[in-house]
Amino acid sequence: MLRACHRSSFLVSVFQRRAIHSKNGSINAFVAIADNAPTPNNITVGVKSNICTSELTTTCSSGILKDFVSPFNATVVDLLQASGVQVIGKTNCDEFGMGSLNVNSIHGPVVNPFQHPSSDTPWETRERRSAGGSSGGSAAAVAAGLCDVALGTDTGGSVRLPAAYCGVVGLKPSYGLLSRWGIVPYADSLDCVGILAKDVALTQKVFDILNVHDPQDPTSVPSSARNEGPTELRNLRVGVPQEYFPAELSFSVIDATKRTLKDLKAQGVTIVPISLRSTSYALSAYYVIASAEASSNMARYDGIQYGTRVPPPTGSDLSKVSDVYSYTRTEAFGSEVKKRILLGTYSLSADAFDNYFLQAQRVRQLVKEDFDRAFHHVDVLIHPSAIRTAPLLESVNYGLDSYVQDVLTVPASLAGLPAVSIPVRHAEDGWPVGVSVVGQWGADELVMKVGQLIESIQ
């Protein structure tokens, strides 16, 4: 459902605006759309709702920021606008980036724009499937042609997973390359700005605009440490980690991945089976760390300086400040966010700290070391982006199963490595499948080049 159009100076082509209005109603990819005016042909971008823009709301798909307008633009937005890219709207997402199916949103779920080719129902009444999350709106907007490119954020797979489900390219660059100034934080040590587009060439183009040191972001890598890294495709050695083919993997995904590897081999690429032994611990470590950091980052939402405020009912005990805040936070946060705040608070508590938070950090170090060892023998890794194709929205279960979606994407997040999901020939069930390419830190160019190779052999 279309929501909140704010008057602003962003310019959008008449043609695209028509498309947005007619299609978005059925997808719910955009939650806010810029004002219109005729414009020359420029690249258009959809910006995820947890990335600050001074025009249009930055809701993070949360009740606690539902009318919030940031006083400043994120650096990545400024860089795009300075290059002539036009922001046409803010895209739907899981609340504060927490979710893998884009169903945790005050704006309602995103409906995957893809329709199975064999279907004979009209598109508007197509089978309703998830677009993936948390950047579901961004992926769906690009897949449906509502914009040329979209910005998302990827903390544990939130760009790569929806890219796989929607059949578009989704890049998570090396941690520290793209500025996080103006990105509403979920977990600072894991958050990355990500780019979604229909092909690698456009993804690369936007990456080049954004790949700039930002002094306002203390985690932004200095210019002296940024270099292109290796880009040679000849004698490419591709590692395939055996732990990334769990029993839960659907046949469609296995089949599509195998075909891709076979095609690459035919191109002269050497395929090397490898082992990343810490993989089975990575998902738990990720959720402990991400929840802990989330509980810290969510502490600021109290309704006092900005955002939604729910006043305490008359007669309530106001002697403790935290009690006053709790009325706002209980009502305005969604249930998934509240769950992670509670789990994260627990893992940081004095009793649990050593066994949960510290232990998770040790596992994180093991995961990094696994990758370091692997990259001594191979140039990149290739593995399925998701364990299945897009699930039916009505079958979504809100328990731990939703976390398992992330099992393949989380390790590269823990290690801060560049990873891109490339859409490959549709699966046996006809739905989009993504295959991920992962490189060593700083090897973003190589990762995209390999991605382009895979693209070319589809």
Next chain:
Amino acid sequence: MSRLLLDGWHVVLGIETHAQIKSRQKLFSSASTSLLSHGSNTNFNAFDAAFPGTLPRINPKCVLLALRASLALNCHVQQRSTFDRKHYFYSDLPVGYQITQHYSPIALDGYLVLPSTGKQVRIKQVQMEQDTAKSIFESRERTSYIDLNRSGSGLLEIVTEPDLESPDEAAEYVRTLQATLRAVGASDGNMETGSLRCDVNVSIHRPGEPFGTRCEIKNLNSVRYIVAAINHEIERQKALLVTSQPVAQETRGFDHHRWETFKLRSKEDAPDYRYMPDPNLGVLAINPAEIMHVQRTLPLLPEASRTRLIEKYEPQGVTRDDIDVLIGLDAQSDNGALPEITATAYFEKVVDNGRRDPKTVINWILNSLLGHLASQEKTFSSNHLSVNQLGEMIDMVASKELTGPSAKLVLRHILSNPPSSASLRQLAVDMNLVSMTKSSSQTGIEPDLSEICRRVIDAMPSEVAALQAGHRNVVNKLVGGVMKETRGRADANTTRSTILSLLK
């Protein structure tokens, strides 16, 4: 190991001090630090107000000042230190956590010497952290108002080991710490304006027995309150222990209306701060060369400064007490403003490398100058008699161009009026106070001293008769008459000899 006994008990005290770092910008944001005079909510930015999407950036000036303070406190500076988030919900903490250095502070294991006894008080650690916003509770409206000016300003937290043994030692520690922080420019260390606050831990035990349970008294913002709170707390704990009741481990506050400590929270209510390393800030790495450079460029510390003053001026007649009073002048201030020049620097500039006698100079400062300021209920910090003016005054008295009383009149005039850059000589001339000497009559402007003496002699015939009859002391009355006529400008000795020679 305590050696001091207070009424049969050993008292064990530790002090945690929070000193505002004297930098132009805050610790992690580029907003300006504030003075009390600034209107509320005028010095803050999006980061201080906890807006989503903002990130911290460390201010290198704060690190430099933390280094200087740490070295002045003889600490081991850590080449690697880190920052952590301390979480709790309160209205003066917009972001829901304070960035501090819990696991790995910037400096460890130092000491501060108490000048009166030479005792070394061990410093456990020095850490950098953010200050909170200020919350003001309006009881009539039952509303808390938040001023973000202070939010995110840099603080140095300085923690002692429990080495202090009496309220007086605690007071001396705080004063010495203030002087040290000021000397290196790390902080104004001003308790009246809030740039220095102390929490004190107090416990007592009988000799030979282990340490007692300690209670923490928070947020003491004057040395008087610190002493009073410790005294009250000692009595309170004594009263419990002599009746065999346990002292509960508590956090307490000090009520300066009722002059007693009161319970804030018990040990069970103590919050779990869930310290988490701040993922945005990484490791603060300081290399040894940098530490050495800061060490070399440290200004002279108060203890060394005192030793130097004693060595230089004691041989010339200045007493140690004089020097201690002089040093102590810098600890006081009116309205929190600090003078442009310290009292000791002022003294030395007037002495001007031996050009003037140090004993004379220090007497002028401690007696006349301070005396006059005190009569107006002001301290040295309000002094605006310039170095040049005081120097000139002392010179003119020495050359007899000004009498002592006249000089004091000029001093009073200067201090009672807005600061003036006029020379002292000019002011003295304007006030018609320049001495009458025999030679001054040659300018033709001043009346002859001899003439005035003659007039006074004529006006006081009975005194003249008594003098000529042999009562020599009566001449002082005649001198007094001349002084009155000249309003103190005439030099007493010259007048006496003039009168005597006129009556021969």
